[in-house]
Amino acid sequence: MRHERIAAAEPAETRPEDLATGADLVAAQLAAAGATHAFGIPGGEVLALVDALERAGIRFGLARHENAAGFMAEGLWHATGALPVLVATLGPGVANAVNVVANAQQDRVPLVFVTGCVDQALAESYTHQVFDHQAVLRPLVKASFQAAPGTEDLVAAKAVALARSGRPGPVHIDLPISVAEARTPRRASPAIATAAPSVPADIGPARALIAGAERPLVIAGLDLVDRDGGAALDRFLAATGAPLLTTYKAKGLLPETDPRVIGAVGLSPRADAIVRPLIEAADLIVLAGYDPIEMRQGWRNPWPADKPVIDIVAEPVQHGMHHSRLLLEGDVGTILTRLSDGPAAKAAWPDREPAAIRQAFRSAFAAPASWGPHAVFETLRRVAPAGTVATADSGAHRILLSQMWDCDGPRRLLQSSGLCTMGCALPLATGAALGSGRPVLCFVGDAGLEMVLGELATLRDLGLPVIVVALVDRALGLIALKQHQLGLARAGVDIGETDFAAVARAMGGHGATIDDRATLAREAEAAFGRDGFTLLACRIDASRYEGAF
Secondary structure (H helix, E strand, O other): OOOOOOOOOOOOOOOHHHEEEHHHHHHHHHHHOOOOEEEEEOOHHHHHHHHHHHHOOOEEEEOOOHHHHHHHHHHHHHHHOOOOEEEEOOOHHHHHOHHHHHHHHHOOOOOEEEEEEOOHHHHOOOOOOOOOHHHHHHHHOOEEEEOOOOOHHHHHHHHHHHHHOOOOOOEEEEEEHHHHHOEEEOOOOOOOOOOOOOOOOOOHHHHHHHHHOOOEEEEEOHHHHHOOOHHHHHHHHHHHOOOEEEOOOOOOOOOOOOOOEEEEOOOOHHHHHHHHHHHHHOOEEEEEOOOHHHOOHHHOOOOOOOOOEEEEEOOOOOOOOOOOOEEEEOOHHHHHHHHHOOOOOOOOOOOOHHHHHHHHHHHHOOOOOOOOHHHHHHHHHHHOOOOOEEEEOOOHHHHHHHHHOOOOOOOOEEEOOOOOOOOOHHHHHHHHHHHHOOOEEEEEEHHHHHHOOOHHHHHHHHOOOEEEEEEEOOEOHHHHHHHHHOOOOOOOOEOOOOOHHHHHHHOOOEEEEEOOHHHHHHHHHHHHOOOOOEEEEEEOOHHHHOOOO
16 A cells, blocks of 8 residues: 655744744733833843833833932823833843832832843853842842743733732832843733732721711821722711821822811821820721821820721731721722711711811911921912922921922822932922823922932923922931931031022023022913923022921
């Protein structure tokens, strides 16, 4: 019998359009997760990634420093909800970004940090600029991955899910050069299961405590901001008659002109002393997404252990800062809504203590007639249109500003409140303006501005309407105050005066030096109508901060 030989079928030729680089697979996942921009400084090790991001529709924003790039990503996230993405090349690029990654951890930002690295085989003998990125970053991130061939999109999908789950935070992806550049057949995107917002099964005990309270008090924090919980908070206050204190990050969850809003606490000793009687008089405290990472030492054990406290959190943290009788974990806004549907509360605060405390709070931070930081903040609050977003750098000005500045919505005063890092305000404002297309106010001290002067060039190149308000007091004002309070000699806190108005003009913006209210109001009104950036250098006396907060 004759057997015919049957030829094996030739494999179909893979067309170029059916291939993708590893960087393409990462970029596609980030785009699918809502990333619109990535920020950083490119190096040879991330060029394939930058190219892939652009082709995936993710615009790459060039900053002047990786630390600033990370804050730009955060500012954009606050403005639009877009996934914040930071890109850095190996070695010094990664090292420069460590501060902003730590900030994302402490300020609960879902930052996806993608770094370039050399292949492991090369790293065994090639040591130039090489160190273990993952070892450096692991204490600061929710997870650190190194992408391998065939895992690029899976790693990116896992990173996004982890960054957003529970309490948000940063996740790191190390992307070796060969993995980023290698071409592989395109494939279906991996599906990563994410937990649905949860509510405890039994909220009966919490409802009972609320129903029995005559003096309930709510303290709201950034867990509620991350869940867009303003409407749920409003409903809960209406149902219970409770007044509201907020952390600095939670300012604006309800408009601060609302008479139920007492003010923000946690950093100003003066503010904390004013609200202390309210905390002592409360017969129930409801912590609505309150995260004590924002708070100072005075908020360690701020109420006795037997005080009835309901702690509603997105994710428990073993902080040891305070006691609570009930801990409810899950979606904070949903839990508040469920609790609002319980039995009607008693008539709350029959002696109207919250109204008196609110009045005392506002009087304590009213602006005097004389020129100084109070006058700067009061004038700009009056000139700024409704809905204006402001950013605040760390320093004495931030504490006073956070007490004086009324927010008419959430995420309208952006700052580094967990880590309190200097140099954050200008890049935060850059990202926020890029996302909103509207003028953004940036409040910064002269020392903080000198840390990030290069980012004025970023504003110029992007054509963004950021109004930089520099409080020029020629010192590290807050540290100088602490030296004085401790009876220490003044050292290491004084700086010379930079002509910031001239610097702004040299870098493509408008600059003005301000010494009085009228000039500030006139220059600010013009700045809000200007397309590019403006720098208003407000010269003040640092002694005006003494006793102010």
